[in-house]
Amino acid sequence: MDLDRRQAISTGIFATLAGSTATYAARNGGASRKVDVAIVGAGFAGLTAATTLTRAGQDVAVVEQLGRVGGRTKAAILAGHPVDIGGQWVGPTQTALLELGRRYGVPTELQYASGNNLFVHAGNLRKFEGDVPPLADAEMAQLAAAMEKIETQAASLNPYAPWASVNGEQLDAVSSRQWFEANVPSPAARATLELFWRVVYSVEASEISHLYALEYVRASGGLAQLTGTRGGAQDATFKGGLHLIARKMAAELGDRLTSNVKVIRIIQSDNDIRVIHRGGEITARRLVLAIPPSALARIDISPPLPANARYIADRMPLGSVVKFLVAYKSPFWRERGLSGQIIDTDSPVKVIFDKSMDDGLGALVGFFNGSDAGRASILSQSERRNLVIEQAKKYFGPEAANPIDYIDNDWLAEDGIGGGYTSIPGPGVFSRAGGALRQPFGRIHFAGTETSDVWPGYVEGAVRSGQRVAAEIVRSKR
Ligand SMILES: Cc1cc2nc3c(=O)[nH]c(=O)nc-3n(C[C@H](O)[C@H](O)[C@H](O)COP(=O)(O)OP(=O)(O)OC[C@H]3O[C@@H](n4cnc5c(N)ncnc54)[C@H](O)[C@@H]3O)c2cc1C
Structure with missing residues (x-):
């Protein structure tokens, strides 16, 4: 997407900003570097983008605010x-993560x-096998019916624009808890679904848009995939450790990666993009932001991101x-x-x-x-x-x-991260601005597990997002 007219007008202030940031870098003894692609974030998304682009012959520089790599793996x-x-x-x-391993x-x-699992509910402790806990017959029937309805609705979503699906906006207007209350009369079946949600999404069912929850189910291949042990x-x-892969990727990047530097400002012009961090600045042809949406809101980006991208950065917390x-x-x-x-x-x-x-x-x-x-x-x-x-x-x-x-x-x-496993929108946010999650903005490309349409929220989604963004950049002409 090219810079629009409004951004082009604000390009006029770049000279002023550039002056002040050059002073900033000099004041902090910072070094300047010029590369093809700058990458912010050394989680699995940023590391995958960096190693893929390096193999494609691009000169990259990765900057990470923490003194370690791996982000939400540690x-x-x-x-x-x-x-x-x-x-x-x-x-x-x-498969992308397995291949990386x-x-x-x-x-x-x-x-x-091997052996029996334990299920505790309402003071009773019972043994069971498999991934679905044992409820009384009537309660189990309601749990099974609710899970089937969730699977059917998830499978029918439009994978490119879930909010444009039949009933997409209505499903986005309610939280999963509201959906459970309206569709699952049995308290035990509801308590089990609430538990699944808390464990899979790491938020309360009242905090997640039901449409987003369904999209997550679709993008992961179904509820059994999300909740399952064997085969899930x-x-x-x-x-x-999974973190070991991140460390090996970082070793491959060598001095293309700098840690302990937080990016604080980004300035985009028609000709290049400048990434100002606490140790200096990088000038690049393209930029990958491989960070969660909420971290975008903490960077001063000029010209500002489009309204929907800012909306989602403000309203999709970890x-x-x-x-x-x-x-x-x-x-x-x-x-x-x-x-x-x-x-x-x-x-x-x-x-x-x-x-x-x-x-x-x-x-x-x-x-x-x-x-x-x-x-x-x-x-x-x-x-x-x-x-x-x-x-x-x-x-x-x-x-x-x-x-x-x-x-x-x-x-x-956790310093600089502040939550996990992933970023979750409440009702109303996804249908209004979900399209902005991975929409490039001029020279800026967005990666991170939240931007993936396969296994979002997981390391698999992060790796795939890094591969997607690398392909976008290789295709880009300048
Ligand atoms: C406790 C926990 C358990 C989990 N369990 C699993 C699991 O079993 N399996 C699974 O697949 N997934 C799991 N996940 C989720 C998985 O870890 C994440 O989906 C994945 O690691 C996200 O990778 P990412 O590269 O998209 O983002 P991140 O890992 O968050 O990487 C982003 C990086 O950007 C850096 N950054 C942010 N802002 C700036 C800035 N301004 N300047 C410089 N750097 C910046 C951050 O420090 C971070 O290192 C779990 C997560 C948690 C927290």
Whole structure:
């Protein structure tokens, strides 16, 4: 899309702005660089765009505000073992990420899923197999009917413009909670759907546009893909960690990547684009913004982004999540025929999985999601640890009282990111401005998991967005 007349007029003020930013860079001892493509953000989207463009012969410069790469994926150590304290799982239909793992020599291992899962609801603890918890027959029938309706509506969406689908605007006018209340009379079936939403989207069902929730289901291949372990999004993890792939991509980029520099201003003209960060500036032919929509709102962009892009940047916040891992001497629950997978509608941690290690260390991984994360975020880490251990005792008895290690990451407090897993629009936003998410603006191209129409919200979506944006740039003439 070429700059429109309004932007062309504001091009007149570029000289003034350029003067002041040159002074800024000089004042801060910053260096200037000239490249084909500047990329902001070294999460999987930015790293994929950068490595793809480099292989296509383009000179790139990547700038990342944090002192690490990987964005919403992050390394941590649990009882001496490397683990992921951000994004972790990969599913069999997430082919772009699986291919990346192969390219960088990071193999996958299947998520442990043998034995019985546990389901806790209204004070009752029951064992079950598979991904859908056991409800009484009448409640199960309502849950199954609601899930089928969701699948059918999701599959019928227009993949290019979900809001233009039949009933698109009506579905966008309500939250998923309003839809559940209108369509699912059984409280137990509603509580199960609310739990699925909290765990899959990491927001309350009242905070998400139902149309957006459906689009997410469509773009991921169905509800079973989103909620499933074997064959679904929780099918496997990467040996040594998903974050390891990001670090290997960064190593390939070498000094094309600079970390610890936050981009604060972008100035676009007819001839080039200038990216001003706290360590200097980059002049480029094209720019990739590989950051979540809410991070766009924190950069001074001149001329301003189109109204719909600004609207979505202001109204598509990240969800709320605190992720934890807890280690035991051994996975003692396995000896009792339990998989370690828990679904619990009654407690602050709604979902837990086994993350035990090959050398015999027992480990559980789980999340505080949505409003539970908000409440967990104001606790200290030791208070969160106590909450998690109390819950584990409920499922596994006194043996769970003595872990050998506990770590967690409050993503709401994560420097420069401020939430996870992904950005979620409330009612009304997606149908009004969803089209702006990946619409280039002059020399600016938008990547990031939120811009993907396949597996948005996941690392798969981030990787695909990086590939798409690289193709857009290779096709662009100047
Ligand atoms: C706890 C948690 C668990 C998750 N679990 C999974 C999972 O199991 N499987 C899965 O597939 N996905 C999972 N996800 C989601 C997944 O991690 C994200 O979808 C994906 O990592 C997003 O990648 P991205 O490149 O689009 O954005 P990001 O990873 O957010 O990268 C954007 C980067 O831009 C940088 N940046 C922002 N603004 C600026 C600026 N002004 N200047 C310079 N740099 C800037 C940020 O610091 C960041 O590094 C999880 C996420 C979380 C938080």
